[in-house]
Amino acid sequence: MRLHVLLFATYREIVDAKEVAWTVDAGTTVGRFLDAFVAAHPRLARHRGSMMVAVNLAVADPETVLHEDDEVALLPPVSGGCA
């Protein structure tokens, strides 16, 4: 099934894309998806510990099950606001 993967900040630079289409098997979890995605983009590996994942605008944990056409955003530690 198809996922729409969005990347931000540092991750955008690493993958050299704002958005990537990705295919996974039905029933795949966020954790399993990340395993495969990071394997395909090894420079993301050192960021995995601080990475947040949002599925359809909601923060998701590794056990969250993904569905067809889900929007999966990989979010680095945020830094909004002022100093």
Add this chain to the structure above:
Amino acid sequence: MIEITRRRIDANAVLESVRRDDAGAVVLFLGTVRADAAVAALDYEVYVPMAKQVLADLAERAKAKFGVLDLSIVHRIGRVPLGGDSVAVACASAHRREAFEACAWVMDEVKRIVPIWKSIPPKRARRSR
């Protein structure tokens, strides 16, 4: 008012958005781009739909937590120059204590959970004359 904008923040508009007759206190906080040797501006990148949702939820939680009457949050994105306002939080309440506390709490949460990232653009090299 919950807004993410590329335009300069209209601080007065943010203030007026919360002003009301039953408020005895209105507090406005502005986060600005501070002078630094390496910084001429800051670039803000955002996951817009999620940021709007998180900001709206944050405003509702602040109202419930502090009992304030109204609360607005505006965050600017794109390039913000030195001295420019990057974020505005305005809060109206019956009394001043909760307005100050709500603003401070909201700013802490904005920095903790809203999907916005800032970076420092490279300074332009000075042209030799």
